[in-house]
Amino acid sequence: ETGVTQTPRHLVMGMTNKKSLKCEQHLGHNAMYWYKQSAKKPLELMFVYSLEERVENNSVPSRFSPECPNSSHLFLHLHTLQPEDSALYLCASGDRSYNSPLHFGNGTRLTVT
Amino acid sequence: DAKTTQPPSMDCAEGRAANLPCNHSTISGNEYVYWYRQIHSQGPQYIIHGLKNNETNEMASLIITEDRKSSTLILPHATLRDTAVYYCIVPIYNQGGKLIFGQGTELSVKP
Numbered sequence: 191e192t193g194v195t196q197t198p199r200h201l202v203m204g205m206t207n208k209k210s211l212k213c214e215q216h217l218g219h220n221a222m223y224w225y226k227q228s229a230k231k232p233l234e235l236m237f238v239y240s241l242e243e244r245v246e247n248n249s250v251p252s253r254f255s256p257e258c259p260n261s262s263h264l265f266l267h268l269h270t271l272q273p274e275d276s277a278l279y280l281c282a283s284g285d286r287s288y289n290s291p292l293h294f295g296n297g298t299r300l301t302v303t
Numbered sequence: 304d305a306k307t308t309q310p311p312s313m314d315c316a317e318g319r320a321a322n323l324p325c326n327h328s329t330i331s332g333n334e335y336v337y338w339y340r341q342i343h344s345q346g347p348q349y350i351i352h353g354l355k356n357n358e359t360n361e362m363a364s365l366i367i368t369e370d371r372k373s374s375t376l377i378l379p380h381a382t383l384r385d386t387a388v389y390y391c392i393v394p395i396y397n398q399g400g401k402l403i404f405g406q407g408t409e410l411s412v413k414p
Contacts, residue, residue, distance in 0.1 A: 232407070233347070235403065238401065278344070289354075291349040292347075292402055295346050296345050297344075
């Protein structure tokens with residue numbers, strides 16, 4: 191148990207579907223992150239939220255839309271995805287103080303058909 | 304931003320110590336070194352971090368050279384469950400402690 195819960199664990203969706211990934215943390219952290227991990231590649235940082243404000247968007251296509259309604263919850267809304275978007279999507283939370291480790295969830299395995 | 308360099312893979316016999324090296328020659332004086340590991344199909348797990356002193360916790364020990372240009376993560380008695388990809392990372396503090404992951408070291412613990 192990492193303290194960061196992601197749902198669903200697995201998701202299969204068609205290219206015309208709309209779905210959302212959910213992340214929840216009750217560690218009292220003030221920052222939340224979305225990472226993408228494609229097969230055989232390092233984790234790629236997608237979005238950073240600090241105090242519920244998006245502070246970073248790493249050139250992610252607009253078909254990925256993050257939402258952070260409060261400090262405990264983070265969503266990634268998906269629409270009109272492509273097969274190459276199939277990957278493991280990982281959420282992390284942390285405290286943006288100087289030396290605080292990030293805590294990761296176990297991810298959502300997304301398959302786009 | 305301090306970049307880290309790790310060997311792509313290592314093997315270790317079960318029960319022996321696993322020593323995983325990392326080079327971070329451009330690290331600056333106030334930057335920490337963090338270690339995470341990722342077991343197949345799970346999220347990365349925090350292991351340990353340090354600034355300049357050696358650190359030990361229930362999972363591992365971290366040895367940082369005096370010039371801070373390299374470090375070694377030590378798993379004192381490796382088990383099969385320690386088989387994972389190990390990442391050495393220097394967070395980017397001027398961007399809120401952002402973690403940028405490299406390829407890491409794939410450690411295989413063999414019976």
